[in-house]
Amino acid sequence: MLDSILYFLKKIIPSGVFGFFQPAYHIGMAFLSAVVYRFPSRHIKIVAVTGTKGKTSVTEIVNTILEEAGRKTALSNTIRFKIDSASEDNLYKMSMPGRFFMQRFLRKAVDAGCEYAVLEATSQGAALHRHRFISFDALIFTNLAPEHIEAHGSYENYMKAKLEIAEAAARSNKKRTVLVANADDEATALFLKKDFSEKRLYSLDDAKPYEIFKEGFAMTVRGTPIRSMLSGQFNIYNELAAITFAEAEGISIETCKKAIERFSGIRGRVEKVDAGQDFTVVVDYAHTPDSLQKLYDVFKGTKRICVLGNTGGGRDTWKRDEMARIAESECDEIILTNEDPYDDDPMKIVTDMAQAITKKKPHIVMARREAIAKALSLARSGDSVLITGKGTDPYIMGPDNTKIPWSDTKVVREELERLTR
Incomplete structure (x- = not known):
């Protein structure tokens, strides 16, 4: 409702005036929503996934591995919202809905006894300060390529929005903050400059030898052969990102293998x-x-x-x-x-x-x-x-x-x- 009002105001207020007051509005609403729902992210492990491509797939694979390891999870991405075993479709046509929605979602996850909340973190959400007052435990970075250029004004601004998510995650009030990043992507160097307490990298080399088929692929990770039902080299990267995070959480490669080999993919992605x-x-x-x-x-x-x-x-x-x-x-x-x-x-x-x-x-x-x-x-x-x-x-x-x-x-x-x- 509030975002609909904001959309209307944006159309009738001069752009310079609107642009001046907009950040304060978004930050204020983010703080208010966190207060209303009693800062729920302080009481659950928050795993954010950001990047240009692969965010939804990585959140789903991470969720599958955590569930295989017996962890109780919540999940928010482009496709659905899940708290424990209850899942509903995301009909908002956005990965990070409004601030009140996100804080309410996290409060419900905490009240349901979830140990982890796995979230898509988008540049447009960051530009609207929807990541504010969420205390992150881990950030997974997939890759960076030009997208949403008109929305951000330039590729540099788009990259800046992504790095603001990393900065927020690194300065989280959690005792341990983990960065998992794609070593094969040039932008990772910028993410590594952020002050995370722990940094882990993954690379396509971690999956070698691998073989891609029309109906999936086979790879070897840490000496363990894994067969996936997903298609394409990009999904090797997605699974490596999830495995690397899982290992940071003390989850064995054998558990990751079981989860990946039963994961059949997600709707709307190949x-x-x-x-x-x-x-x-x-x-x-x-x-x-x-x-x-x-x-x-x-x-x-x-x-x-x-x-x-x-x-x-x-x-x-x-x-x-x-x-x-x-x-x-x-x-x-x-x-x-x-x-x-x-x-x-x-x-x-x-x-x-x-x-x-x-x-x-x-x-x-x-x-x-x-x-x-x-x-x-x-x-x-x-x-x-x-x-x-x-x-x-x-x-x-x-x-x-x-x-x-x-x-x-x-x-x-x-x-x-x-x-x-």
């Missing part, structure tokens, strides 16, 4: 939809050039039929050309469609992308359901239909923050059924 068809259909959240390329790489060697669009509302317009060019390079068939236009003209978004494709002729199908149906109709045995951009997003966002209920996975299932009638 999610395969199987209705008995003889081709592969994948729904994935990939919405940046880097994540799109990595997804397409997983399905090299197959005919790739790709459904994609881009977000409006002034969000990362620079991505349109780049993602279109990646699709042109990697996809055999390209279907451009509506995604989340917000206040932008959806046709202009798609046209901008189409103009960047010069060597192939993309299909332009504005209705997302029809675009998915078109992709499925083009598929033949052994092909891969890759539907990206929304993952588990529960809405298509339109003008003035209007929301149209949506589920890529549900629509795929419905269209597959229609196709096989």
